[in-house]
Amino acid sequence: xxxxxxxxxxxxxxxxxxxxxxxxxxxxxxxxxxxxxxxxxxxxxxxxxxxxxxxxxxxxxxxxxxxxxxxxxxxxxxxxxxxxxxxxxxxxxxxxxxxxxxxxxxxxxxxxxxxxxxxxxxxxxxxxxxxxxxxxxxxxxxxxxxxxxxxxxxxxxxxxxxxxxxxxxxxxxxxxxxxxxxxxxxxxxxxxxxxxxxxxxxxxxxxx
DNA sequence: ACGAGGATGCTCT
DNA sequence: GAGCATCCTCGTG
Numbered sequence: 001x002x003x004x005x006x007x008x009x010x011x012x013x014x015x016x017x018x019x020x021x022x023x024x025x026x027x028x029x030x031x032x033x034x035x036x037x038x039x040x041x042x043x044x045x046x047x048x049x050x051x052x053x054x055x056x057x058x059x060x061x062x063x064x065x066x067x068x069x070x071x072x073x074x075x076x077x078x079x080x081x082x083x084x085x086x087x088x089x090x091x092x093x094x095x096x097x098x099x100x101x102x103x104x105x106x107x108x109x110x111x112x113x114x115x116x117x118x119x120x121x122x123x124x125x126x127x128x129x130x131x132x133x134x135x136x137x138x139x140x141x142x143x144x145x146x147x148x149x150x151x152x153x154x155x156x157x158x159x160x161x162x163x164x165x166x167x168x169x170x171x172x173x174x175x176x177x178x179x180x181x182x183x184x185x186x187x188x189x190x191x192x193x194x195x196x197x198x199x200x201x202x203x204x205x206x207x208x
Numbered sequence: 209a210c211g212a213g214g215a216t217g218c219t220c221t
Numbered sequence: 222g223a224g225c226a227t228c229c230t231c232g233t234g
Contacts, residue, residue: 043226084226086218087217087225088215089217090228094226138226138227139228180227205226
């Protein structure tokens with residue numbers, strides 16, 4: 001499997017978020033074999049977006065980084081992993097987009113397992129049905145053994161990387177407001193496969 | 209099927 | 222001290 005190169009992520013964040021649907025997430029785990037899943041749900045976060053970590057680090061007039069903070073690493077080279085802790089319990093995986101120095105990232109929200117399901121189930125004891133393994137951003141990181149050890153790593157190389165789709169699909173990609181946010185709710189920056197059973201069951205922020 | 213409530217720790221004001 | 226890009230369990234219908 002050939003990893004997607006850095007230039008794939010050096011593009012507008014919304015394009016990358018849409019294009020990542022169908023792409024495989026691969027973790028060549030040191031002891032549990034190869035974990036693989038097809039991405040079925042993503043969200044885009046850009047530097048002029050109030051829901052973006054690091055939104056407050058940028059000078060609103062010049063777009064320049066003027067402060068340090070939690071989101072500083074969102075301005076690193078495209079293809080860098082941005083992994084952070086949410087609600088004190090779950091790790092969420094993002095891939096940094098846009099040119100170095102410009103903020104942007106895509107959140108990986110759900111995948112459909114293709115390989116390594118036994119190892120995933122072992123880490124996801126709460127999963128009663130196959131979709132529960134990976135149909136949410138905190139669930140898939142648990143299934144794929146992704147935590148803060150991967151923060152800042154290069155996602156264009158083993159052991160954790162993206163690989164092009166193996167087979168074509170006839171999916172319809174739908175959009176909606178993003179999930180679980182309170183600011184920037186009017187932006188329809190969530191991309192997902194319509195009707196796919198591994199899409200997260202959460203309700204978009206604007207429908208609340 | 210669905211909703212309420214709780215867990216748990218880091219960042220920012 | 223509040224808020225958070227979430228998930229799980231346990232109620233009630």
